[in-house]
Amino acid sequence: MAYSKQFKEQAIALVSSKGYDPSRAARELGMPDSTLRVWLEKAGWRQPVKQDRHPQMPAAPLSDDPDVLKVRVKELEAQVRRLQMEKDILKKATAYFASQNP
Numbered sequence: 761m762a763y764s765k766q767f768k769e770q771a772i773a774l775v776s777s778k779g780y781d782p783s784r785a786a787r788e789l790g791m792p793d794s795t796l797r798v799w800l801e802k803a804g805w806r807q808p809v810k811q812d813r814h815p816q817m818p819a820a821p822l823s824d825d826p827d828v829l830k831v832r833v834k835e836l837e838a839q840v841r842r843l844q845m846e847k848d849i850l851k852k853a854t855a856y857f858a859s860q861n862p
Contacts, residue, residue, distance in 0.1 A: 763791070768799055770831045776805045778828060789831070790838035 763771075771789055774780045775796070786796040 761791075763795075767834075770827050771796055772799055772803050772805070773827065774831050775800055776803065782807070788835035788838065790834070790841075 771785060771791070774785045774789075775782050782796050782800060783793050786793040789796070
């Protein structure tokens with residue numbers, strides 16, 4: 761898949777400037793983890809030493825920065841598509857198993 765230069769820059773900024781974990785950022789952006797890591801490596805980013813964080817705490821605070829918000833919108837759109845697909849699968853499975861009971 762081809763990604764725009766702007767998308768690459770925003771994905772890199774999400775990790776390098778905003779503190780997101782690369783795996784999480786890639787997953788939420790709907791892209792391969794390895795692709796984001798290659799971009800980060802080429803940009804000279806190094807993984808910081810892990811700090812203990814509360815698992816429920818977001819990796820980065822919400823921002824009013826339009827670039828960050830665009831990336832977040834893409835994350836949420838990908839999540840919506842994934843959840844809709846899961847819902848459709850569950851509906852079909854429910855209908856199938858309901859038809860199996862006399």
